[in-house]
Amino acid sequence: MRPLADRISLIKPSPTLAITAKARRLKQEGHDVISFGAGEPDFDTPKPICERAIEAIRQGETRYTPSAGTMALREAVSRKFERENGLSYSPDQIVASCGAKHSIFNALQVTINPGDEVILVAPYWMTYADQIRLAGGEPRVIHTDAQTGFVPTLDQLRGAVTSKTRAMIVNSPSNPTGAIQSRETMKEIASLAIRHDFWIITDEIYERLVYGVEHQSIAKLGQEVYDRTITVAGCSKTYAMTGWRIGYAGAPIDVARAMSMLQDQVTSNPTAFAQAGAIAALEMPDSAIEAMRKEFEARRDLIVSKLNAIPGVRCPNPGGAFYAFADFSQCLRGDESDLELANELLDQAYLAVVPGSVFEGPGCLRFSYATSREEIARGIDRLAEYLDARKA
Ligand SMILES: Cc1ncc(COP(=O)(O)O)c(C=O)c1O
Structure with a gap:
């Protein structure tokens, strides 16, 4: 076969996908698989959002829009930033993209030069490292653990800065740990x-x-920070809209222009009628989102208390997102890795979890609690029994 571009070797195959595929196969074979792997809400997209998108198709909103998104969407995002984050971004400082993942890709492409370092706090969402490398940069990783609640110390932050530092990615609340960075951090x-x-x-x-x-929002800390910050968010998690692919960024005007110009030549606009749905999402009353948030909170309380009740497991209380990231290092045998434990749990106990090493969090397992409380209780009971039995 003819060789592919070197660039593609910068992306590592995802063990998460391998585990997800195996879990699916076991389920199809009739096994009672309980999955804690999902990175998306298990709720349906709220009806008013769907209705607005359907209406948009009926009204002929099926053509190209400006690359950065329609003015109506950028105005809605601008109002959202003001209302929820206390941030002032005018519509021309906003670029809507095909998911927040795409917004981050654009942000890195327009700010990073080959050889630049980008600071990342581990455990981190693995997409960041791959996207940094695709932009020619190098991740500079700060390691944190369960003991400190996966939050870096101020000394660690200071020590990570070098003459090559070009950017830092902040992710609060975090995937995979759910950790929230304090105001001091x-x-x-x-x-x-x-x-x-x-x-x-x-x-x-x-x-x-x-x-x-x-x-x-970190950009709220003052004008000098705002001038250096690209604030990314999106519809996927808040409104259960993962498949719609709408994310957005607010940035200083020259950065927003560069991101929009890049997008011109790569994807053009995100889907026109998905943008219409996103406007409906951004205009939804808080009460509609609050019901989902409350349910996630109840699930968080349940899974964290059940995980911490397992001997040897330590799970800091995550302040946000829908993941519990627990330290299982005391449950590992000999030189067993979290990857091996995750595989064994799937093969022997039909429990799908994501190994922490995927996120540079060795010895840990990530549990998504975007699943019902019944499944959480059943799954963690099964986990506790399995670990107890294998000790014997
Ligand atoms: C930390 C983080 N950022 C961004 C995304 C992607 O969001 P989107 O669906 O908007 O691309 C995810 C999805 O898992 C995530 O966990």
């Missing part, structure tokens, strides 16, 4: 960015799924 990141003049790319996709804490 945010302030330190902001002051480092100002002092060393680097970009902050903040992925706030889980901003509405927070439990007992308030979400804060």
Whole structure:
């Protein structure tokens, strides 16, 4: 076969997909698989959003729109940033894309040069590392663990900055840990960015799924931070719209223009009628989202308490998102890895979880609680029994 471009070797195949495919096959074979693998809400997209998109198709909103999104969508996003985040982004500072994943890709492509370093806090969503490399950059990883609740210390943050630092990715609430960065941490990141003049790319996709804490946008910390920040969010998680592919970014005007220009030549606009649905989502009353958020909170309480009741397991209480990231290192035998444990749990106990190593969180397992409370209770009971039996 003719060789492919070197670039493609920068992307690592995802063990998550292998586990998901195996879980699906076992289910099809009739096994009672309980899955904690999903990275998406298990709710349906609320009806008013679907109705608006259907209406848009009927009205002929099926053509190209401006690459950065329709003015109506960018105005709705602008109002959302003002109302929910206290951030002032005019519509021409906003670029709507095919999911937040695409917004982050655009942001990295327009800010990173070959050889630049981008600071990442591990455990991190693996897409970041691959997208940094695709932009020619190198991830500079800060490692955190369950003991500190997966939050970096101020010294770790300061120590990660080098002469090559070009950007830092902030993800609060985090996938995979659910951790929320404190105000003190945010302030330190902001002051480092100002002092060393680097970009902050903040992925706030889980901003509405927070439990007992308030979400804060780092760009709100002052004009100098705002001028260096690209704020990314989207519809996927808040409104159960993962398949619609609508994300967006608010950025300083020159950055927004560059992202839009890049998008001109890569995807053009995100789907026209999905944009119409996104406007309906952004205009929905808080009560509609609150019902989903409350359910996630109840599930979080359930899964965290059940995981911590298993001998040897340590699970910090995640402040947001829908993941519990638990340290299983005391349950591992000899030089067994979390990858091996995750495979064994699927093969022997029919439990699908994502190994922490995927996120540079070795010894840990990620449990998505985007599944019913009954399934959570049944699944974690089965896990506890299985681990107890294999000790014997
Ligand atoms: C941290 C994080 N950012 C972004 C995304 C992607 O969001 P979107 O569906 O808008 O591309 C995900 C999805 O799993 C995520 O976990």
